[in-house]
Amino acid sequence: DTGVSQNPRHKITKRGQNVTFRCDPISEHNRLYWYRQTLGQGPEFLTYFQNEAQLEKSRLLSDRFSAERPKGSFSTLEIQRTEQGDSAMYLCASSPGFGRGINQPQHFGDGTRLSIL
């Protein structure tokens, strides 16, 4: 399977704990995106990378959220000191660069569902 892979699929943790999610994009895609999706809403953009460079992070929800893509391949999203409001689905997507146009769809992983007790 050469799609976007996210681990774990589900994470249940106590409030105040730190959590880390992993995303493995499609191998030839140089762009990687993180989104948060709450129930009944569309995905909300958090941050994105081109290769290892994080090009947009202003939408990260607070300084408790951070993301890395150290070698331009897989990425991790970390949430420190989790709060009840962090409960959501966290989606990762990847896409090629624009090439000749912005017609490249983002390919999504199945997401990590975070539940804060």
Place this chain on the structure above:
Amino acid sequence: AQKITQTQPGMFVQEKEAVTLDCTYDTSDQSYGLFWYKQPSSGEMIFLIYQGSYDEQNATEGRYSLNFQKARKSANLVISASQLGDSAMYFCAMREGLIGTSYDKVIFGPGTSLSVIP
């Protein structure tokens, strides 16, 4: 500010009938792309169809077609011959970017829940 509006929180359609899901968008950019995604209850986001702002023809992909009216800033999804497996959330998304730069911005609408009735 960019915005995507999907005014139909929920829709019902009879199996084998056609259905139109509405999407309007707001942007001041001339170059942008419009996408529709399907999200079944299992949670994965599935790309359906794309329309570029400079495309003169409406996009089609199998049973999916996009009714693009640029002046009205609308990009409605039409599903023909609905099937039970079409029951899902449908999201309209807009992507802006500049070729040759790293600028890349994608926003999603709130979605429409489609239920296909046997």
